Amino acid sequence: MxxxxxxxxxxxxxxxxxxxxxxxxxxxxxxxxxxxxxxxxxxxxxxxxxxxxxxxxxxxxxxxxxxPSDGVRVGPPLARIGKVVCIGLNYHDHAAETGAEPPAEPVVFLKAADTVVGPYDTVLVPRGSARTDWEVELGVVIGRTARYVADDEDPLAYVAGYTTSHDVSEREFQLERGGTWDKGKNCETFNPLGPWLVTADEVPDPQSLALRLWVNGELRQNGTTGAQIFPVAELVRYVSRFMTLYPGDVINTGTPAGVALGQPEPKPYLRAGDVVEVEVEGLGRQRQRFRDASEVHGG
Structure with missing residues (x-):
């Protein structure tokens, strides 16, 4: 709350x-x-x-x-993002639905800052994609340089604010094309952010926020940050031991159950024309229409 x-x-x-x-x-x-x-x-x-x-x-x-707001686009609430650090499998129910064991340590991967778009911008289904998926996430925005945050420090003191994040994923690219997860996470437009950023002092408990996502009006994800395996404070501390976090960096903190990957066959992956709405309690609601990348860039 x-x-x-x-x-x-x-x-x-x-x-x-x-x-x-x-x-x-x-x-x-x-x-x-x-x-x-x-x-x-x-x-x-x-x-x-x-x-x-x-x-x-x-x-x-x-x-x-x-x-005047008539016809004016809402962009991402943060400019000049240095990096987007993502946490995989950070909810017990999401790990279970994908058949994965809950991780002993946070699963960390990077998403390029140029994947970030506005909360109502069009999202592109990549060429050759058959498994584009959705993920509602709490986005944590860093406000102080964090490196090797000590055990006796408060990691939340390094957080500037919070925002709604949509970690769009292509599961075949992510899981079946070899290498790390990056191929399925860094496609163009794959990180709508916003619509606004709320400063950290106004979110006294980041572990009590509801997260929801709808596809074509059907509720697909309905969870709470209280179900995270690794809470926000621990994530900031942990990540700071492997890379320096700078003001304006973003941490996507994982998604609860309900993604297409975890559904029975035929899995309801996203297609051009689908509409996804994404909401984190108090941090605003997004809405994206999906479109084939080939329609935009040809080929």
Whole structure:
């Protein structure tokens, strides 16, 4: 559950590559322009407590300019992401549905930052894909440089905020084409993010958030972060021992049961025309229509 104080929902709106920073007003519909206060929503802002307080003060004053929202795209809520670190098999029920043993240590892989798109952008089914799958996840955004986080430190002190993440996957590429999982995780548009980012102080317990995902209106995933094998704090500590986490890096923390891979045959993998909606409690709801990559790029 989110805290009872006013929630600061940071956004980026506008055409891809030209988004401007914004704030979702308390009414849940009005966008407020932050471009007069900060250049963007990125690691630099999230690492600067004074800048975040200026944003909060302006929001509470209620005099930020309104951005007309009609027909304006919502982009990912974070710019210049350094890396996306993903955690596989991090829910007991998801491991069970895929026939995997719960891991003794977190399963870590990387997703390229250029897979990140906006929460309502089109997602492309890769050429030759027959097993494109969905995964709702809690996204953790880093706000302080984390390296070798010690056992007596609070790993959550390194977290700037949280967001809704969709870790789209191609299972044949991931599991049957040799090598690591990267082939099935890094296809173009495979990480819708947002619609907004909520600062960490407003999510007192990241282990009590509901996650849901619908395909063509049918509820497919319905879980809670409380069922994670490795909670958020442990993930930050663990990952920091293998790579340095910088402000603006993202950790996708795994998905609960209900993915297509775990369903009986014929498994309901995604096809062009399918619509997926993704939601994490308090962090907003996404909606993507899937389209064949060959229709966009030819071939």
């Amino acid at each position: 989110l805290s009872g104080r006013r929630t600061m929902k940071l956004m980026r709106v506008g055409t891809a590559g030209a988004e401007r920073p914004a704030l979702l007003d308390e009414d849940g519909t009005t966008w407020r322009d932050l471009s007069g206060l900060v250049p963007d929503i990125d690691g630099g802002l999230l690492a600067d407590p004074a800048a975040l307080e200026r944003v909060r003060a302006a929001a509470e004053a209620g005099d930020l300019p309104v951005i």
